[in-house]
Amino acid sequence: MKKECVTMLLAGGAGTRLGALTKNLAKPAVPFGGRYRIIDFALSNCLHSRMHTVGVLTQYSPLILHKHIGVGKPWDLDQKEDGLTILSPYTVTNGGNWYLGTADSITKNINYIEQYDPEHLIVISGDHIYHMDYDKLLQHHKQKEAEATISVLEVPWEETSRFGILNTTDNLRIYDFEEKPVNAKSNLASMGIYVFNWKTLRNYLEEDAKSSTSSHDFGKDIIPTMLADNCRLFAYRFEGYWKDVGTIESYWEAHMDLLKEEQPFSLDSDSWRTYSHDSNLAPQLIEETATINRSLVNNGCIIAGKLDHSILFENVEVEKDSIINQSIIHPGARIGKNVELERVIVQENVTIPDHTKIIAQQDEEPIVLSHTVGQKDADAAISHTIQ
Secondary structure (H helix, E strand, O other): OOOOEEEEEEEOOOOHHHHHHHOOOOHHHOEEOOOEEOHHHHHHHHHHOOOOOEEEEEOOOOHHHHHHHOOOHHHOOOOOOOOEEEEOOOOOOOOOOOOOOHHHHHHOOHHHHHOOOOOEEEEEEOOEEEOOOHHHHHHHHHHOOOOEEEEEEEOOHHHHHHOEEEEEOOOOEEEEEEEOOOOOOOOEEEEEEEEEEHHHHHHHHHHHHOOOOOOOOHHHHHHHHHHHOOOOEEEEEOOOOEEEOOOHHHHHHHHHHOOOOOOOOOOEOOOOEOOOOOOOOOOEEEEEOOOEEEEEEOOOOEEOOEEEOOEEOOOOEEOOOOEEEOOEEOOOOEEOOOOEEEOEEEOOOOEEOOOOEEEOOOOOOOEEEOOOOOHHHHOOOOOOOOO
16 A cells, blocks of 8 residues: 555664663653653654654563553554554564664664555654654655755754754755764754655665664764765754653753743643543643642642642642652652652652652752652652662
8 A cells, every 4th residue: 555655653762861760661651741651742743744654663661662552542543554553673574683773773674664665754753752743844855855854953052062963055955964063063953853765765774784884873874875975865944842851851851841831832732732542631730729839730649738840640649748849750659748859750659758858959860769768768868869
């Protein structure tokens, strides 16, 4: 069945910089925003963009992620003939090898793509927080008669050394790519979102697979090779909110962004709703009551303490005289009496006993509590990181 475009969603990253948050969980399956998981944003983008043929590439700790995605029903991707397909790297056809890089993950699934004989291939990531219409990206790619198009975002000049930076002409044709440059000539950062002419890309993937020195990565290998061959590569400017939640600090920051008075990003806007497998109700933003100050609270929460700029997932309990400030509490967590938490992330089903005080200072990384805190932990010094 021929399709104009196939979407490949990369959801196999280990997410090691997220520490305890991804110890037994794939990064795209990490809870976010009170009731979602990170991958929900890319899948919801596919729905709104009318990209209905989606291959999801998983790798590390995929069980919870697979269960969450299911057959794609919440995102209208559960059609019988195409829709959503979960693609595992560990198959007989590729010899049971793990993906070696982003490009290799596509190479190992060429047979899946070829069954649709697509003109174009979109490659997206399942571990970013953003709303984006991929169809606008595709139309830009076609208008430019490009062989590859890369979505870019302007970043602060002082942060350019953290990204792959694209240098372009005035009409956005890419002539140079710099990986984490010390002295960048541009502040257009690659978002890791690509559109390719499929037949062109397939040739490059097959050649790249033969190389013993390649890292088999789009940014490090495929894109530079296409530029060297003078292929028509163009940038697509994205101007909305986009956050790579690849570190504990950025994960915490993205949640705090949801609580700003002038929100840079809305979880449940009328024009671009975010869907999830769990329920149809978004967490409620409570601006100010006697005990709650600008916090997101989900269904089934019991709050006897005080919340300040915090986010509670479903079925969280906060007992009397406790103060939760600038913190993220995952589903099923229990916060005891007279507890004080500040800049803390409490993972699912963790219990914090009475009289516990854990504070991460402003110049420190937020603290992740990944297990039920015992009395020894409760007596630990303020700012002590509990692993």
